Amino acid sequence: xxxxxxxTKNLYDHMVEDLERPHDFAFExxxxxxxxxxxxxDGSDQDFMVFLHDYEPVDDENYIKDGSVGAKINSTxxxxxxxxxxxxxxxxxxxxxxxxxSKLGLSLTDKKGILPxxxxxxxxxxxxxxxxxxxxxxxxxxxxxxxxSEGLVAVSKISVIGYPMKTYER
Amino acid sequence: xxDERYSRQSFLGKNSQAIIESxxxxxxxxxxxxxxxxxxxxxxxxxxxxIIDPQKIDGSNLNRMVGAKQADVENKLAKTEIAERVIKDLxxxxxxxxxxSKWQDNVGSLKKCDILFGCVxxxxxxxxxxxxxxxxxxxxxxxGMDVFKVKSEPFRMVGQIILSMPGDLCMHCLGxxxxxxxxxxxxxxxxxxxxxQVVWSNxxxxxxxxxxxxxxxxxxxxxxxxxxxxSYDGNSLKLENHKRLDYxxxxxxxxxxxxxxxxxxxxxx
Numbered sequence: 393x394x395x396x397x398x399x400t401k402n403l404y405d406h407m408v409e410d411l412e413r414p415h416d417f418a419f420e421x422x423x424x425x426x427x428x429x430x431x432x433x434d435g436s437d438q439d440f441m442v443f444l445h446d447y448e449p450v451d452d453e454n455y456i457k458d459g460s461v462g463a464k465i466n467s468t469x470x471x472x473x474x475x476x477x478x479x480x481x482x483x484x485x486x487x488x489x490x491x492x493x494s495k496l497g498l499s500l501t502d503k504k505g506i507l508p509x510x511x512x513x514x515x516x517x518x519x520x521x522x523x524x525x526x527x528x529x530x531x532x533x534x535x536x537x538x539x540x541s542e543g544l545v546a547v548s549k550i551s552v553i554g555y556p557m558k559t560y561e562r
Numbered sequence: 563x564x565d566e567r568y569s570r571q572s573f574l575g576k577n578s579q580a581i582i583e584s585x586x587x588x589x590x591x592x593x594x595x596x597x598x599x600x601x602x603x604x605x606x607x608x609x610x611x612x613i614i615d616p617q618k619i620d621g622s623n624l625n626r627m628v629g630a631k632q633a634d635v636e637n638k639l640a641k642t643e644i645a646e647r648v649i650k651d652l653x654x655x656x657x658x659x660x661x662x663s664k665w666q667d668n669v670g671s672l673k674k675c676d677i678l679f680g681c682v683x684x685x686x687x688x689x690x691x692x693x694x695x696x697x698x699x700x701x702x703x704x705x706g707m708d709v710f711k712v713k714s715e716p717f718r719m720v721g722q723i724i725l726s727m728p729g730d731l732c733m734h735c736l737g738x739x740x741x742x743x744x745x746x747x748x749x750x751x752x753x754x755x756x757x758x759q760v761v762w763s764n765x766x767x768x769x770x771x772x773x774x775x776x777x778x779x780x781x782x783x784x785x786x787x788x789x790x791x792x793s794y795d796g797n798s799l800k801l802e803n804h805k806r807l808d809y810x811x812x813x814x815x816x817x818x819x820x821x822x823x824x825x826x827x828x829x830x831x
Binding site for chain 2: 396398399400401402403426427428429430431432433434439441442443445446480481482551553554555556557559561
């Protein structure tokens, strides 16, 4: 089973532009990007496709001052994203940047924080896919939790649709 | 051998051949335009194809179907079989998924395309292919030609190449498709008959479409536009930007809302 995540270059540029903005005290910014899904039955294979379509930044006032982590957000920000998942029946991915020129990986903080967040998204939208998206300078990484499954799996292919088309495979 | 084979296209970029070989291309419609495209894709080195056409070859296809032979008509081959042969003669290890059906009956594989070429005969098919492509975020490249006569004037040959890129303007925004054309076409159902088609104009349209696809995948050239609408005049032998592009500044596509992606969701009311 493979998972392929796609987004337009317009959306990608929009997220990067927002996430690169400095914050008064947080070392990094975070946001939420919303997703729809498709199942792909191709012969005997069952693959999944994830389509990111809309990004919402976390408002400045919803960051919590905490020097031990890159960014910490409050329950208002999380509740807002859960409300949207519930209302629109769509998936949600937590997104932030690691602005490095290398193969990306989740930090310890990311790994600790992502699973509880995704579990919350799943309770609001059990039929959708939820996860995390990490943007680097020349790489993109994503983990997704599919409906009817626990835990996160690495997305095997990520495509940014624009000129030129960029594909990141794992 | 492989390095030598593609040495003349090394200008496409350092990793261009790997990009080309891993891309999945879909071609819907395997007549004069589709087979031209397939032959070129195979020459360039594409390895992963999804090809769809419901028809078998007939004698009237021989004036333009690239790779078709007289014997194919006698043996009543499916157009997909001919297209497969064209690919395999150049790329014996190519992965080809072929469907002798309407494309709407086999969308599973098509969803996986990185680029989709539409070489179909009707506005309705184009309209539906574009809807599909937008839903699954697939750049869609459409080609087509027609020959018509207005009163006592000479025949006019026209054609188009359109890139419909998710996130950018669509064929409705460009005025190429509209509800009036679709309705008029629907009202002529069964009366359309065979459209005039010739190999040389198909070649121009197909070659340009392939060039757009390779540029999109490799980024080799400085042509960075994701909106392409080229108009072909077969009488004056011109291929140029359609005049409509001059009037589209600041237009945003309203025909395909951003959230309308992925499998449709059905809600109980």
